[in-house]
Amino acid sequence: MDAVEIVEVAPRDGFQPIGPWIPTATKIDFLRRLAATGLRRIEIGSFVSPTAIPQLRDGAALVEAAAAIPGLRPQVLVPTAKRASEALAAGARFLVYVLSASESHNRSNVRRSVAESVEDYARMLDALPADAELRLNLATAFDCPFEGRMPVGPVLDLIRRLAALRPDIEICPCDTTGRATPDHVAALVAAARACCPEVTAWAYHAHDTYGLGLATTFAAYQAGVRVFDAAAGGLGGCPFAPGATGNVATEDVAWMFGRMGIATGVDVTALLPVAADAAALPGASSGGRARVALLSATERCAAG
């Protein structure tokens, strides 16, 4: 079985919906503790509108702090070429450019059509320094909160257009709403790999909103993906929908792969208290199961 890489996204996707301000020092402490569990890639923040997402307004400070954590490959999310420039100016060297497969979600996020975002992406590519790494996140690749289920064909066309602009990067179809089913994920990934063999790597980003986070993560693995986003404590959700669940939990993903004999490099036992502290942040919605199971005596009294 091949090894996999887990990309820890709690500091970005997980902290993003949390209302109460998390002090920058607390965030840096989480980065250090997460890195100490063996997580090498962490999405440490975003360069986005501080009005839209005030929680992530300290991206520059986090870039600086992350550079001092040994062995860490910090990545930051950017939704436009303009924000990419800001991230690069702050010292970021691993950018995650995000655009949405669905028109209405892209408009809602960046007030642009998908075609305009593709042009903007091309502009960013032209200006990208040679020493910068890049990943492309494709939000709403399976389902859109406004348009519903996304058919594979048009999403595949978009991936083909984006891959043609620059194939030597990692492309990550994202299940933004958590409504992707394993068959859907397997179908899109298999088709994308077949149509764009020149793409260097494929990643997958699961939400666990309907409990399908591990099912779709495993489906993506079976279809050839080896890089998976996850958030410690299953953080995420939406500040306006109490109880809504977020990203698939890092500890669940690491436990599943570990149990299958697939190396992740993550020390699940060391991760549990970090995940528990993330889940206990004021205003956080948490999720995941392995944490509760492993911190309790469940396996001693399972009876039926």
Add this chain to the structure above:
Amino acid sequence: MDAVEIVEVAPRDGFQPIGPWIPTATKIDFLRRLAATGLRRIEIGSFVSPTAIPQLRDGAALVEAAAAIPGLRPQVLVPTAKRASEALAAGARFLVYVLSASESHNRSNVRRSVAESVEDYARMLDALPADAELRLNLATAFDCPFEGRMPVGPVLDLIRRLAALRPDIEICPCDTTGRATPDHVAALVAAARACCPEVTAWAYHAHDTYGLGLATTFAAYQAGVRVFDAAAGGLGGCPFAPGATGNVATEDVAWMFGRMGIATGVDVTALLPVAADAAALPGASSGGRARVALLSATERCAAG
């Protein structure tokens, strides 16, 4: 895509660990409400030691009440031929005989070796009336709380021996501890179907302790299983381990299959308030995600 059948086990596996007594009338009300959502098969209770599991001591009353619910096929769990006789005497006509694949779990449950339980099962078969239906549950088919991971080979040998005694029944390997991974479930089911083609039907029983309930349920579906156990509200767990999660939630399983275009016959929207009431029972541990997602406005504000 083939249709699937969901067997609702909340009234048995879900209620079993709940300490505070659930009045028989409340249980009967749940049976009626669950049946009204389209669930045709419900595991309504057990015939087991009332000292060991006091919550399930009203099996006979539930058998009588369930017979009056139109369209319902009630099944009851029995761990011995003696309890099977009691269940039949009370009017039950669909028995689920359970034994464990692991010696230590079987001893812990029924104070017998696996070989002794196989003999007891054979005795029960000899005494079974022609009008009685039967399912065979194989607990700890993947993992045992005492012995750890169960290798496929010996479990397959046990299934072969049991199937030889009577092939025209449904056999259900159970992930008792929730530690089965999708590759493991797929491997055992595929091997069992190949070695015992005479077995009428295969079922699968998932726990969601580590978040793998839907992943293994889907893996079993891909391997050919069409009957799935699940508990409304994700009830289950252990009264001595607060927060421990239980069976995979019926609403999650029904939502996943429905989303894939696979008919379950279950009205998920109608099930949600029943699942919520089950989750709110005093002393209950609940789980599942679809309920929270569908009862909140999650899909309106998913943003990343």
